[in-house]
Amino acid sequence: MKRFLFLSTISITLLASCDSDSVTDEFDNANGGDTAKKLIERVEFDSAQIDEEDYAFTVNYDANNRVTSASNGIDTGVLVYENNELSTVSGGSEPFSLSELYQDPYDVFETGDVLEYDNSGNPISVKVFEESYEFNETTGVFEEVIEEFTATIAYDATPNPYFYTFEAAGLIEVLDRVQLNFSMMPQSSEILRARALFPLNNIKSIVYKNEAGEVEGEVKIDYVYDADNYPSSGTITVIVDQEPTSVYSVNYSYKQ
Template identity: 45%
Template sequence: MKKAFYFITLLCTAMLVTNCSEDSATDEFNNTNGNVATKLVQSISVVSAQDAQENKNIALSYNTNGSLNTISDGVETSIFVYSNGDLSNITGNGDNLNIEELYDSPYDAFETGNVLNYDNNGNPKKIEFYEEEYDFNTNSYTTEIFTADITYDNTHNPYFYTLQAGGIIEVLDGVQLNFSVNPQVPEIVQARLLLPVNNPSQIVYKNAQGEIIYTITVNYVYDSENYPTSATITAISTEDSQQSTYSTVFEYVN
């Protein structure tokens, strides 16, 4: 499931989330963004300015009926399996549409996080997550609490219709966030809670003391329909005083 929803996390404290809504994922996307042209991502290429081994070329293929078939970075491939037109399984490996994976973030907020609050559009604004840190004094691992503050461009989530072509949005549309229904699959509930309606442009990671430890900033170039065509990404590690830069090109199905 993890590779399917690019946000999938551990069992969350979902009952504590205050963003209760009876709107579906599609409703929230449409209510926020209005009439958006449908475009399906065909490829994403990422070029590292500092290390060619970090370069990535992610290719997406589609079936003749328009449904998503595969997502591959040349090493790991996710294969979408359908039954009677509905998504039934995703085989293989890969988290290729995860922004943290795209730009080699050392943290997994979108995989192990709980949403603390949302912005006015319903996007996850602050996520709390946990990481294991090695303590050289005790020669053991300890669990540390971190937060990620997320900022969005005033444009739609460019992956929404690609996820819809993969049957994922239909699955998320079935999730009820008012929790008045029977318990649901926690991974799918968490994916729904973390699905943004806008395009993330910055993630600021902080430690338990509120100190900034890592930042990812993405400056997009958009086409006339507000889909990104390219981007420049800057990743800064405050702890290591290191900065990394990436260039990204997005292509869509004609």
């Protein structure tokens, strides 16, 4: 279950079409161009399972409504700006300079490839790879195992509630810069993937199938929306083959 909840979290927060428009243009086109600008302050996830802990994701802002830090309750990322642009993000390790995203090719394993987009520019079919290690009793060593899944994603006709929070953190500009410089210099494959997977609308379900086409997991999200079509709360149901169904409630708080 945790595997699919993790994949779903990555999909929901990092899942943009690949035409020449900026991410902002694509977002406006997908949502009618009159979306209210709301900034997320806190998202709380409460588990209905007694053996799982609740957790919350919080975002802090400065006087100019720029994101200064974000935390999941365990790890905290601190954002630093120079000349009104995001320059570094530091967390539990050494600070990472965003300038590297535009200068150095990264040799990373691709964990998601878009197979199909809908008419609004949302990825609706994504190939997902999961890497794990299993003990080989014959050789006596742990060996890498890579499983391949196809994720089919459906959306509500509402905006991605994280968009303006990402914009306030300078991340939309990062995605746009990658798009603009696509043919000019090597790009980080991680950021290119984020650019390709970024959702313009709000995800309501994800179905995972293995290479044989068998359903191995499903995530369903039923939202309660406010007057601006932003989620105020929701229920997440995670169904994984041969495991008990897990249910979570989620609540959103926005900056006033």
